[in-house]
Amino acid sequence: MKFVDEAYIDIAAGDGGNGCVSFRHEKYKEFGGPNGGDGGRGGHVYAVADPNLNTLVDYRYSRRHEAKRGEHGMGSDMFGAAGDDITLKMPVGTIISDAETGEVLYELLTPGELITIAKGGDGGFGNMRFKSAINRAPRQKTPGWPGERKNLKLELKVLADVGLLGMPNAGKSTFIAAVSNARPKIADYPFTTLHPNLGVVRVGPEQSFVVADIPGLIEGASEGAGLGHQFLRHLQRTRLLLHIVDLAPFDDAVDPVAQAKAIVGELKKYDADLYDKPRWLVLNKLDMVPADERAAKVKDFVKRFKWKGPVFEISALTREGCEPLIKAIYQHVHGQQQAEQVHVEVDPRFAGDAPA
Template sequence: MKFVDEATIRVEAGDGGNGCVSFRREKYIPRGGPDGGDGGDGGTVYLQGDEGLNTLADFRFKRMHRAERGQNGMSRDKTGRKGDNRVVRVPIGTLAYDDDTDELIGEVVKDGETLLVAQGGFHGLGNVRFKSSTNRAPRRSTNGSLGERRFLRLELKVLADVGLLGMPNAGKSSLIRAISAARPRVADYPFTTLHPNLGVVRVDASRSFVMADIPGVIEGAAEGAGLGIQFLKHLSRNRVLLHLLDVAPAEGTVDPVDEFKKVELELEKFSTELAALPRWLVMNKIDLLPDDKREEICDDILQQLSWSGPVFRISALHKKGTSELVYAIMDSLEKQTE
């Protein structure tokens, strides 16, 4: 399964230009001596942060990124032109790994910041470099060195203020559709969401936050089951986690309490730091509960969970209770930045 926030690309730096073997040939100068110039350095490949990008989707279609080779040296002691560098624009927060060794090369964390990922080759030397008092006519030169070549694995941890956590079909996509302009696919079967979706939630003209719709968690996700940790790790940069719970599953299918505990366990197994992030419980699909038993069922679930954190009861489909949730999130985020 390929995610738009993960990509493997090939980067090739330019080779260095070869040195030149040449001798000055000019009328009335019978012993002009060597005049072969050096080659040019090969171009280098860089990653550059671009705040205008927020996914790695484009790399699914363009996987090869090659810098220019250095020009060979020329006669008359002319140095070859240096190869042009290749700058690959990536979203802020992109991590670059060597795909063969799994070594972390670096991370791009600022707009305009560059990260060298493939060093260009060094130029070759022309024969003029080997001239000496004992070797007046050297016929020696060196070739330019090869530029670095590697497969690069790019990973982008979703940069969002709020991350949605929960089992498949808990209503995460429905919630982000209800409160933002994002339009992730919504359907009545599990794993409708196969990659994270970002939505900007505007509270008023000058207040907004970014919410990430993360693919659903299943039991064993921390060990790679289902879609595995490919999406769990994207929650680590969120400031608040909303744990969505389907309080009205189809009769006889699952127990909401068990579903909650499974997700919580996977979260703790994957990362204690991630489990320690502020987490709110959002009880979704309350519109499917009988009116006369709605409060009783919700209170019973809370009692079994021994939940002491913030709780919200909503219907994402009908936008019931979503306004209160949005304002509470905005107030909490603003307090964190004070």
């Protein structure tokens, strides 16, 4: 399935039905009085977060979505039926904003969450509504109110705890395949990953976290080189970034330190908040470095990169060093989840001891 993380749609809730002007016409009732009913409500437009979806591709090719209008009122005190509602299924993590102003209107962050994105118009009043002691035969009615119409922008930001960052061919896809249930394409050439991949890492019973792998960045991405910055948005909701570095590139002329600095520079250009997220350094492909040279190579890299944060040495291919990294990630993510929990504050007026 084609991965699409941005789409524009036009939605229109249903208009309300018109009210009716009608009078009773029954035998032996000379003045039956008004009996025109109200019009029905127009259909609403809902959006629901569907955990089975992971792309907005359906809305790339189907842009217009309209709910049914309400039926008109009828005689004999009959109200018009409400128009049918429509429900748009969207992936969890979808941001719905106004296409013209850019204002964020809604965010679908919980599976099964249902929101109303356009309300149907109310039905108009029939002439029975205008009956009074001085107006026994009203001929007034009102038309139905129009339903809401909106031009919306849909933007998908995947929900993941950990994001993988690095150059093409740094081993990100190999890592996510080694530690999770994800099965991305893996090959010995750059840009094998063309869209984000999500994987669930199981640490223990009821202990897991989600990892997001995005296409690799290269220097000059901010100017459109490579796949550019189009997928970096999917790292904005993560709690931790893993900067994966190829410590043994095929080309001896390639300097891993220069590549790592280029990645950090592109990250800073894109989003300062993303740059300030907790970030760990993961030195990959140690299986390609002779055992007696590993310590010196790692020390030299950290010194020249001027890195002062956590450093992990792994081989995603052989899974060497992956288990300690997974446990450390879970402890960090779990700690942040607990810190982010909402604590209910007691109103100071009721903070005293309960009466005996």
